[in-house]
Amino acid sequence: MKKPYDVLVVGELNVDIILHDIDTFPEVGKEILAQRMTLTLGSSSAIFASNIASLGASVAFLGKIGSDKFGDVVLRELQKKKVDVSMILSDDQLSTGATVVLVVQEDRANITYPGAMNDLRIGDISKDDLSKARHLHFSSCFLQPGIKDDLGKLFKMAKELGLTTSFDMQWDPLENWDIDVKEVLPWVDIFLPNEKELLLLTAKSKINEAIDSIKEFIRILVIKRGNKGSILFYKNKLKELPPFLNKNVVDTVGAGDSFNAGFIFKYINRCSIEKCQEFGNLTGAVSTTAAGGVKAFEDYEYLKKMVKNKFGVNL
Numbered sequence: 001m002k003k004p005y006d007v008l009v010v011g012e013l014n015v016d017i018i019l020h021d022i023d024t025f026p027e028v029g030k031e032i033l034a035q036r037m038t039l040t041l042g043s044s045s046a047i048f049a050s051n052i053a054s055l056g057a058s059v060a061f062l063g064k065i066g067s068d069k070f071g072d073v074v075l076r077e078l079q080k081k082k083v084d085v086s087m088i089l090s091d092d093q094l095s096t097g098a099t100v101v102l103v104v105q106e107d108r109a110n111i112t113y114p115g116a117m118n119d120l121r122i123g124d125i126s127k128d129d130l131s132k133a134r135h136l137h138f139s140s141c142f143l144q145p146g147i148k149d150d151l152g153k154l155f156k157m158a159k160e161l162g163l164t165t166s167f168d169m170q171w172d173p174l175e176n177w178d179i180d181v182k183e184v185l186p187w188v189d190i191f192l193p194n195e196k197e198l199l200l201l202t203a204k205s206k207i208n209e210a211i212d213s214i215k216e217f218i219r220i221l222v223i224k225r226g227n228k229g230s231i232l233f234y235k236n237k238l239k240e241l242p243p244f245l246n247k248n249v250v251d252t253v254g255a256g257d258s259f260n261a262g263f264i265f266k267y268i269n270r271c272s273i274e275k276c277q278e279f280g281n282l283t284g285a286v287s288t289t290a291a292g293g294v295k296a297f298e299d300y301e302y303l304k305k306m307v308k309n310k311f312g313v314n315l
């Protein structure tokens with residue numbers, strides 16, 4: 001039976017309030033001016049959902065927001081990307097999370113109020129929700145303490161219902177890296193950390209040692225390495241793939257989430273794992289050609305032309 005969605009994304013949701021063109025960082029007790037402000041959809045999970053939808057997948061999102069104006073922005077922006085929002089839970093006792101981004105010349109300082117994303121729990125996700133999709137992607141466990149320790153249960157439930165699964169743990173702001181890998185990773189088909197996160201999770205200083213320490217629990221491991229491309233570990237073999245070079249990087253916001261979107265898009269379309277890695281490298285690089293995490297993917301015709309001109313690839 002055909003399922004309504006290719007991908008169900010479970011993850012964090014918030015808005016980004018970006019204050020641009022600030023001359024110096026603020027000081028306590030003083031006031032300074034920003035020249036410009038942007039209010040946009042934030043969060044890694046939302047960038048992933050938007051971009052894999054822009055590539056052509058049918059996507060639903062499950063996360064928690066407050067019943068407030070920022071919550072409305074989140075819903076509207078996801079809907080613009082054709083992401084189904086009917087499983088998003090909005091709670092009138094909670095506030096939607098927000099990140100204030102101060103852009104001072106080339107630098108950024110971020111302050112996040114997690115709000116409702118703290119409160120997503122395993123009990124909020126039913127078998128019925130999971131059964132509606134072919135693939136489950138979960139991102140940003142350290143920003144979601146209400147569900148972090150139940151991740152093994154969530155992925156196991158998904159696998160038992162016949163879904164394939166992927167997991168990007170993302171950065172741990174507390175730097176504890178306390179995930180029980182033997183409980184979680186056996187239920188994950190594709191584990192997608194970046195290099196630094198993998199080394200910190202495993203408390204190793206070399207990639208080989210890190211892989212050795214978790215290889216009994218993993219099926220497909222993809223290690224993202226910024227402008228060095230990516231490494232795939234699959235069926236006991238390592239494949240290092242150089243990046244699609246972009247000499248004019250606008251910013252790297254969302255490169256990892258865009259890599260995930262490309263990789264999983266090919267995976268759900270039953271391409272070889274090598275093809276998935278190559279496409280992930282491409283969509284990661286594409287993300288660096290425009291400001292923020294979703295802009296480069298918004299218009300498919302533009303994307304097709306740009307990818308052909310810049311990277312010599314036919315989409």
Ligand SMILES: Nc1ncnc2c1ncn2[C@@H]1O[C@H](COP(=O)(O)OP(=O)(O)O)[C@@H](O)[C@H]1O
Nearest residue numbers: 194224225226227229243255256259281284285
């Ligand atoms: N400057 C760049 N040029 C080309 N590709 C890049 C660049 N930065 C990132 N990428 C691609 O995007 C992927 C993800 O970026 P990375 O920064 O490693 O992820 P994360 O955002 O999770 O830290 C990389 O593996 C690479 O393929």
Ligand SMILES: [Mg+2]
Nearest residue numbers: 170194256257
């Ligand atoms: Mg990342």
